[in-house]
Amino acid sequence: MMIEKRIKMNLLFTSVGRRTYLIKYFRKALGKEGKIFAANSSALSPAFLEADESVVTPTIYDKEYIPFLLKYCKKNSITAIISLFDIDVPVLSNHKKDFEKIGTRVLVSNSEFVEICNDKLKTYNFLMENNFNAPLTLCSLERAKNYIKEGKIKYPLIVKPRWGMGSIGVFKADNEQELDVFYAKTKKEVEKTYLKYESQQDISECVIIQEMIDGQEYGLDVMNDLEGNYQNTCVKRKIAMRSGETDCSVTVDDEEIREIGERIAKKSNHIGNLDMDIFKTKAGKCYVLEMNARFGGGFPFSYLAGVDMPKAIIMWLKGEEVDRKILTPNIGVLGQKDIELVRLPVELLKD
Incomplete structure (x- = not known):
């Protein structure tokens, strides 16, 4: 399903939250060829300020969420939807055909692969079945x-939600006493946060215990086109983390890690950007830790290094050929996230 060049392109980003930078990237790539729409379940969303239009939606698991989006897309002639949040991706993936019927393309991977990415036990099984190295993972x-x-397996061990993201409920256990305490604490964290929704799939095994890998962590942006064909991989050596996201990194040329990204891309045929984390030990052995079927918090570092995935996506939607040069990073680009205060309209606090 390709978009004719003459048609004005309207893009809707769901669960935008504070991903203001992505709105800016797509705004620059889109230029005057269309409008940027932003959606979130809370009006307190800084990314709203950068969009042409914004809307507060029902929560993701509300029965009215998809009907609301379908109506909104039809009303605003939305060309494509891009989700920026893990738990939003599977919901949208399950309704891709519903959106296609009204002329809107949902740029997320197939439901099976999305489920593999969101479920850390299934991630581990997928990696093992396809001959990748991964930390031993138990439920x-x-x-x-x-x-x-x-x-x-030996201490220290990592305890975290099976369906989780960021740093919610993640602990390092150095002995059996801590293992017991952190296992119980993680389960409570799951039950009192939005992680409880996906965890309902198997609430008795919603916590995983994972082998801790001692090594250097790398973040990958693995890029496929909108038909699932591999394009390129950007590898970044992580220097600092904050709240589960990359805070500082530098682009590197590591052929072995790049090939891992390519192999996974060709095996999964994922759509668009795949965010991945890999550990490399001092002995040079690489372990795949996580995969996220969306733009991740580390993408700004790839963009800083010259990877213009937003431009490529817009060109693919128009049926245009993309020169892989725009998806090839400059090596040795060091970046660090800054903290900038955004003023929101005080009226948002009023009932």
Whole structure:
């Protein structure tokens, strides 16, 4: 489904929150050829200020969420939807055909791969089945303790939500006492946050215990076109993290890591950008930690290095050929996120 060049292009970004930078990137790439629409379930969304139009939606798991978006897309002639939040992606993926019927393309991967990315146990199984290295991942506290006794895994261990994101409910356990406490604490964190929705798929095994890999962490932006064809991989060596997101990194030329991104891209046929985390040990062994089927918090560093994925997406929507040079990063570009205060209209606080 390609968009004719003559048609004005309107793009809707859902769950925008504070991803203001992505709105700016797409605004620059789109120019005067269309409008940028931003949606979020809260009006307190700084990204709204950069959009041409914005709208407050029902929450993602509200039964009216999809009907609301369908009506909004039809009314505003939305060309394509781009989701910026993990739990939003599977909901939209399950309704791609509904949006296609009204002429709107949902730029997310197929439901099966989205589920693999969002479920860390399925991520681990996918990686093992396809001959990638990954930290040993378990969902049973009892089984983890047995593995420790048998010498199959050792402390420290990472305890975190099976369906999770950012730094919510993530702990490092150095002994059995901490393992018990953090396992219980993580489960409580899941139950009292928005993580509870996806975790309902298996609430009895909503916490994972994972082998801790000692090594250098890298972030990847793995790029496919809108038909799932591999384009390129940008590799960044992480220097600092903040709240589960990359805070400082530098682009590097690591052929081995880049090839891992390419192999996963060709195996998954994902759509658009795939955010990945990889650890590389001192011995040079690479372990894939996580995959996110969306733009991740590390994408600004790729963009800073010359990777213009927003421009490529717009060109693909128009049916144009994309020169891979615009998806090739400059190496040795060091970046760090800054903190900027944004003033919102005080009226947003009023009922």
